[in-house]
Amino acid sequence: MKIVVIGGSGLIGSKLVPKLREHGHEAVAASPNSGVNTVTGEGLAEVLKGASVVVDVSNAPAWEDAAVMSFFETSTRNLLNGEAAAGVKHHVALSVVGTDRLSGSGYFRAKIVQEKLIKNGTIPYTIVQATQFFEFLKQLADISFDGKKVRLPDALFQPMAADDVAGAVGRVAVGQPLNGTVEIGGPETFRIDELVRRRLAPLNDSREVIADPNALYSGAKLDERTLVPGKDARLGETHFADWLKSSASQPPTAKLPSAAVATATKQS
Ligand SMILES: NC(=O)c1ccc[n+]([C@@H]2O[C@H](COP(=O)([O-])OP(=O)(O)OC[C@H]3O[C@@H](n4cnc5c(N)ncnc54)[C@H](OP(=O)(O)O)[C@@H]3O)[C@@H](O)[C@H]2O)c1
Numbered sequence: 001m002k003i004v005v006i007g008g009s010g011l012i013g014s015k016l017v018p019k020l021r022e023h024g025h026e027a028v029a030a031s032p033n034s035g036v037n038t039v040t041g042e043g044l045a046e047v048l049k050g051a052s053v054v055v056d057v058s059n060a061p062a063w064e065d066a067a068v069m070s071f072f073e074t075s076t077r078n079l080l081n082g083e084a085a086a087g088v089k090h091h092v093a094l095s096v097v098g099t100d101r102l103s104g105s106g107y108f109r110a111k112i113v114q115e116k117l118i119k120n121g122t123i124p125y126t127i128v129q130a131t132q133f134f135e136f137l138k139q140l141a142d143i144s145f146d147g148k149k150v151r152l153p154d155a156l157f158q159p160m161a162a163d164d165v166a167g168a169v170g171r172v173a174v175g176q177p178l179n180g181t182v183e184i185g186g187p188e189t190f191r192i193d194e195l196v197r198r199r200l201a202p203l204n205d206s207r208e209v210i211a212d213p214n215a216l217y218s219g220a221k222l223d224e225r226t227l228v229p230g231k232d233a234r235l236g237e238t239h240f241a242d243w244l245k246s247s248a249s250q251p252p253t254a255k256l257p258s259a260a261v262a263t264a265t266k267q268s
Contacts, residue, residue, distance in 0.1 A: 002026045002051045003173055006079065007058030009033050011135060012094060015166035016057060016173075023174065031058065038075040041082075048086035054079065055092040055173050065106030072114040080121045090177045091123040094169060097131045097158075097183050097229045104220035115181075124177035128169050131185040131229060132159040134243045137199035138251070140192075144215065145207060150200075152193045154211040157227040159195065160186035161243050164236025183233035188240060192227075195240065202244065203251060 003020050007013040008029025020027035028047060030036035036043040038058065048054065056079060060071035076093075083091055095111050102108035118125045132140070137159070141150045168184045193211040200207065217227070243249055 001053060001174070002028065003053040003055060004028045004030050004047055004051045006030050006036070006038055006054060006056045006075075010057060010059060011133065011162050012057040012166050012169065015163055016055065016170055019166055019170045020173065023170075025174065038078050039071060041078050044078060044082045045085065048082050048088060051083075051086060051088050053090045053092065053173050054083055054088050055094075055169060057094045057169065060107075060110070063107055065109070068107050069110040069113065072110040073117070076114045076117045080117060080123055083123050088123060090173070091118060091121070091125040092169065092173050093118055093125070093127050094165070095127050095129045095181075097129045097185060097233070098226050099129060101223075101226050102218070102220040104216070105218040107218045108220060124179055126172050126175075126178045127181040128172055129181055129183045129229070130160065130165050130168075131227065132157055133162045133165060134159055134186075134199075134238075134240060134249070135162045137196055138203065138205075141196050141200055141205070141207065141209065143218075144196075148208075150193075150196060150207050150209040151212040151215040152196060152209065153215045153217050153222040154213050155192055155217075155222040155224050155226060156189050157192050157195075158185040158189045158229060158233075159240070160184065160236040161238035161248060163248060164238050168234055168236065183229040185229040185233045185235055186240070187235050187237065189228060190240070198240070198244070202249070 003025050005013050005017050008017050009031045017027045017029045030047045036047050060068040095115055099108050099111045115127055144150050144152050193209050197209045
């Protein structure tokens with residue numbers, strides 16, 4: 001089966017493409033680096049030719065409210081139109097657990113629009129909502145740093161390893177479209193500040209990390225369980241302590257658009 005992975009060079013995409021190939025699929029990594037741009041449409045019709053499935057694991061290069069909205073709206077419209085023309089039979093998109101509860105955030109308003117376009121479109125689809133990636137914890141500290149302390153919401157989350165995310169997305173991609181949403185998460189629930197502290201320690205990052213009831217998550221106010229998936233979530237196998245000991249935890253972690261630091265710091 002030809003499976004096009006939009007964002008195939010990213011954190012999740014670069015783990016997903018080899019997994020699909022190992023299972024005998026013709027997985028094509030597509031992103032601006034390989035001449036496919038879902039915002040301008042460059043290379044899109046060409047790469048979608050003969051594809052049965054499209055997996056969208058792309059992310060916006062800039063996270064200011066207007067930029068991120070423009071990215072997900074334009075990119076998703078272009079993709080769905082291109083898929084209709086090419087006869088694609090399954091659109092899979094990676095989103096975030098709790099997206100619909102996070103409309104206080106510009107980033108998540110853009111993810112809500114992305115999900116709506118998919119749900120209202122004509123291509124059979126599955127939306128995979130994942131919890132935060134272990135690989136994102138350092139970045140979370142950076143965007144939550146006010147110059148003195150790392151201030152995090154006083155709430156729970158259930159993060160997971162990027163490798164488990166890629167595995168779960170891959171299984172969805174080769175299955176039937178659900179025309180619905182599945183949640184995936186990690187095997188354990190933590191307080192956000194506790195886990196960020198545990199992530200920074202082996203990096204010798206001595207910034208003080210605190211739970212602050214007024215701290216926002218990407219600009220949104222959290223309740224205790226806003227980021228926690230429901231009881232039907234499919235859970236990854238990798239425990240945080242094992243991930244921390246593994247090579248996957250070695251820096252550098254996921255790249256961070258510089259605009260995100262400014263935006264998130266301003267909001268929290
Ligand atoms: N961070 C988390 O904890 C978390 C949790 C749950 C879900 N998610 C979701 O997971 C998804 C993937 O995140 P990630 O961290 O794997 O992303 P990432 O590492 O930042 O990679 C982003 C990818 O998007 C591609 N891209 C950027 N602009 C593009 C364009 N105009 N056309 C096509 N591709 C474009 C990039 O291509 P180039 O390399 O060529 O620039 C890159 O391959 C996101 O949608 C995010 O919402 C994230």
